Each structure stands twice: as C-alpha cells, then as structure tokens.
Amino acid sequence: MNQKIRVRFAPSPTGPLHIGGVRTALYNYLFAKQQGGDFILRIEDTDSQRFVTGAEEYIQETFDWLGLSFDESPRKGGKFGPYRQSERKEIYRHHVDELLDKGAAYIAFDTPEELEAKRNEIPNFQYDASTRKTMRNSLTLSADEVKSLIENHTQYVVRIKIEPDIPITVNDLIRGEVVINSSVLDDKVIYKSADELPTYHLANVVDDHLMEISHVIRGEEWLPSAPLHVWLYKSFGWENTMPQFAHLPLLLKPEGNGKLSKRDGDRLGFPVFPLEWRDPKTGEISSGYRESGYLPAAVINFLALLGWNPGTEQEIFSLDELVRAFSFDRCSKSGAKFDFEKAKWFNHKYIHATRDEELTAMFMPILKEKGIEANPEYVCKVVALVKDRVNFVKELWEQSSYFFVAPEHYDEKTVKKRWKAETPDQMRELIRLIENMEDFSAENQERIIMKWIEDNRYHTGNVMNAFRLALVGEGKGPHIFDITVLLGKEETLRRLRKAIERISVSE
RNA sequence: GGCCGAUUCGUCUAUCGGUUAGGACGCAAGAUUUUCAUUCUUGAAAGGGGGGUUCGAUUCCCCCAUCGGCUACCA
Numbered sequence: 001m002n003q004k005i006r007v008r009f010a011p012s013p014t015g016p017l018h019i020g021g022v023r024t025a026l027y028n029y030l031f032a033k034q035q036g037g038d039f040i041l042r043i044e045d046t047d048s049q050r051f052v053t054g055a056e057e058y059i060q061e062t063f064d065w066l067g068l069s070f071d072e073s074p075r076k077g078g079k080f081g082p083y084r085q086s087e088r089k090e091i092y093r094h095h096v097d098e099l100l101d102k103g104a105a106y107i108a109f110d111t112p113e114e115l116e117a118k119r120n121e122i123p124n125f126q127y128d129a130s131t132r133k134t135m136r137n138s139l140t141l142s143a144d145e146v147k148s149l150i151e152n153h154t155q156y157v158v159r160i161k162i163e164p165d166i167p168i169t170v171n172d173l174i175r176g177e178v179v180i181n182s183s184v185l186d187d188k189v190i191y192k193s194a195d196e197l198p199t200y201h202l203a204n205v206v207d208d209h210l211m212e213i214s215h216v217i218r219g220e221e222w223l224p225s226a227p228l229h230v231w232l233y234k235s236f237g238w239e240n241t242m243p244q245f246a247h248l249p250l251l252l253k254p255e256g257n258g259k260l261s262k263r264d265g266d267r268l269g270f271p272v273f274p275l276e277w278r279d280p281k282t283g284e285i286s287s288g289y290r291e292s293g294y295l296p297a298a299v300i301n302f303l304a305l306l307g308w309n310p311g312t313e314q315e316i317f318s319l320d321e322l323v324r325a326f327s328f329d330r331c332s333k334s335g336a337k338f339d340f341e342k343a344k345w346f347n348h349k350y351i352h353a354t355r356d357e358e359l360t361a362m363f364m365p366i367l368k369e370k371g372i373e374a375n376p377e378y379v380c381k382v383v384a385l386v387k388d389r390v391n392f393v394k395e396l397w398e399q400s401s402y403f404f405v406a407p408e409h410y411d412e413k414t415v416k417k418r419w420k421a422e423t424p425d426q427m428r429e430l431i432r433l434i435e436n437m438e439d440f441s442a443e444n445q446e447r448i449i450m451k452w453i454e455d456n457r458y459h460t461g462n463v464m465n466a467f468r469l470a471l472v473g474e475g476k477g478p479h480i481f482d483i484t485v486l487l488g489k490e491e492t493l494r495r496l497r498k499a500i501e502r503i504s505v506s507e
Numbered sequence: 508g509g510c511c512g513a514u515u516c517g518u519c520u521a522u523c524g525g526u527u528a529g530g531a532c533g534c535a536a537g538a539u540u541u542u543c544a545u546u547c548u549u550g551a552a553a554g555g556g557g558g559g560u561u562c563g564a565u566u567c568c569c570c571c572a573u574c575g576g577c578u579a580c581c582a
Contacts, residue, residue: 108580110580175513388546389543477544
C-alpha cells in the first residue's frame, strides 16, 4: 500500500511552546516536506484543567515566525477537522463506546480518594489484571448496579482493559524494536465522565487514525506509553494502518542534568521559548528567541543539528537543504544538552549572511525605541560597517550608537592610555588639517593625516586612538576613516572640539 | 521501587571491527589590524567500569555504574 505521508505536531495549549517542542515540530516538518507529505497542527486540549488562554495563538505565531506552515490546522482547517480535540468530543465518545461494546474497555467508579488509599495500602499498586477484580468497576459490579450508578450521575472513568503477559512490540524508526510485556502496563484511564473528554492516549490514537497520520514523530518522553498506544490500535482493529513511530531524544539542560526547563532560561539569561511569553496569571515574562534577536533561520538551523547530523561536515543549512538532507537514521538516540554558545555562533553566521538592507529594516525599530530618527540609507551604511561584530540584531545598537549620538563619556582606560599631555595640541592641529580638507573621502583623509603624523614624528597609535576616543568615546570600532566619512566633516570636527574641552589630560 | 531508553573531547557530534579517533562551538596561543571586534593559522581536549567474542574492539554480546524519561481522572 502506498500511503500518503502525513505527520502531525500535537501540542497542548498549557503555556508557551518549549524549544524542544519546536524541534519536534521541525523534524515533523522536514520529514513531511521531504516526502511530499502533509504537516498538520492538532491542538490537544483534552485537559480542561490545564488550559491556558493565549497558548494556542502563541503556538501559531511561533510557526508563522519560523516560516513553517501547516497544511492543516485549527486556523487553516482541512478535511480531517476539527483540529482541536475539545471540538471532537462526540468522535471520542463514539470510539469509547466501541471499545466498551467489544469488552476491550470497562467503566470504573473508584474515586480519587479510593485510588489514593489503595496506593498507600499496597506498595507499587497498579490498576491492572491482577487488581481490577478488587475495584469498583463494571467487571465487578452487576449490570444493573452499573446502570443505576450512571443514571444517578455518579462520576466514572473508562479504563482500557490490558490483557496480561502478552509481548507488545513498538517499532521505532530511531530506536529499532522495543518490546515490553503487557503486564507492566496498567489499565489506563482513556475517558473521564467529569468533562466528557478522553485522556491523551485515546484522543491521540483515535485522531491519528482518523486523520490518517502515517508517522508519529514525538519526544522520547512518550516512549513508555507507546506500547499502550499500540495496544489501543490493536483494540480498535487498526493495526494494519498503525502509524510508524519515531521517538526523538530529549533536549537537556546546558549544565547538570534533566530536561531543559523554563527556569533554566531565566537563570542563565537565555531564552528557552521561541517567543516572549507573558504568563496571563502571574504576569511573569519569559524571554523568547525572537525578542532576543535571533533570526528564525538560525534557530531552525541549530535546532536541526541538536539530535540530527548530516554525516558530513556541513553545519550551515537552509531550510530547503535540511528538508533534503534529513533522515531518521542520522538522528541520535541520546539526549542533547542545549549549547547556548553554539546557538549564538549560528546567529552570528546568519547575521553575517543577511543583507544589509534586511538588517537595517530590523534595526530601524530599535533605533526608534532609542528615540533616534535616522535616514535608512545612513543606517544601512552603519550596519554594513558593524554587522560583523555582533551576534544579535539588538547588539547593533551597542556597536553603533556613536554613529547616532556623540559620546558623552569617554572610556577611562582609553583616556589614561591615549590622552597624553601633548594630545590636545595634536588634536587642535588635526582640526585645522581637517578644516582645510576639500576632499573628505576616506582615502584622502588617510593620506593627509598619515602624512601629518609622519612629518611630525608623532606616535601613530596615540594620535589615532585619541582621535578615535573623540569620535567613539571608547577604544573600539571599525576603521577610523570609515567612521569619519559617515559622520561627516562637521560632526567630526565638533566631536574633536568637544573632546579637547571635556577630556582632562592624564599624566 | 518498577519499566523503558541512553552512555566518544567541557558541549553538539563523526566513526557502521583495523583511523595519528575527524569536525564544529567554547577555550588558549599566534598572525592580521593605528583600537576593539571580525577573519585566518596553530594548540590543548574524548571512547564510564568489568567481563567476554575476535588475530584485533570506541564499534558486537553480557554484567555493573551513571544519567535521563515514564510510572495521574497531565500532556
């Protein structure tokens, strides 16, 4: 059977999307596009308790930003909709009934308190073939009792009935065959009457089947429940169209151990979320890659290399290249620690490769925030001069503010090192030299000024750095005549005069 | 505790029985630069432990250790 490749990314709207989730989505996307298949967004909001407003919008916005578009989604629709699980209640109810009718599932009335008591009473208590006879469920109660309990609106759950001692095989594209014995599984709750919603496991399997998902690509945290899912497919009689599984290794904390978490970002000063997120309840703000100045292509690139490699030494990949190169057999099996330094390096590379005009467009709003009205053409020239020195768009300001605002303070260290007793006089000479310049091109300035230094046997480093100090306020920046040309003759002179006036000579 | 998974430089990784164990980030040194960066060159840096299998194991098998995940009427 030549089945169409269809994959889905299925997050729960319980908060901002974790960067690990973004990687999972990316791998789904890469595989789908490579195979000419469909990439679907399905919102798994079956936990009414944990629903967070704005989370679904956040998810959509993330993929808009990254430029990964879905073929079907709640927003876009599609012929397999609805794509929000909370809107599929009847579908699940119907399937739960089917399992109940088949005797593959049963109704259980045990209250949370009773369950809790059992767990305290019996060590390693598990609701399964060995214990279900001792519980209050449709297997131990008479049909009449069950009927009347339901009619009296007693809350119940539906549990899957796992037969003991049967080997269950999960075939994983990344890990190979994983076999477990069904006895280690428990009779998981698949439906709760309280909110008339299924749990993840049931909804997931039913939707993947109905939406004709061919490959389930998700995080490793799902590996332990994969056998349950296989069991569910079999219970429905869907084993022939069961999707292929691929469980991706986890993204770990940069230091120490454990899954990368929200707190790591706050602590280390790096984002763990694609976009900035404001918690609707606490108002707490978590930083995002977008707001931190990462380019979407850079984020995609470094995320792709975290858990997958091309087998060559190529590291910089466009999205199209990734689509072509991706494969499950080059996915690693072990978790990857998040390396922020490398992420920065990727961004640096991407900024370097981005056209000056594009960077200018991103830089303009930042300038505006700083209260600066600048001509985009001028900004573009500034950007061209300093873009090699930054990792992030927002660092453009730190590296170029002196192009927009004359220095108010002069770096102490540089003053001490370069502003000598003879410097003010030299700067006055320099002012005269510049005043008389007809041609203010970089070449001409350099020619005249270097000759002046040579003729007077001045110390080149001291003179030039004093000059730089007057222009920049610090001992840094691009080639000095590139700065003066952009600043213009008048502004250059103004800054020189100001420096002579403001900087006191160090002995 | 039980179940599952994983284990190569500090980090991401290559190696599909025989290699001086390769690359990248970061780090260090040097070169370039009138400054700071960039860039370039060079360097330091790795197979968790113990058993097998084999002429030969980082690579295959077993045990242990460590790490991680799961173990909810969460996903």
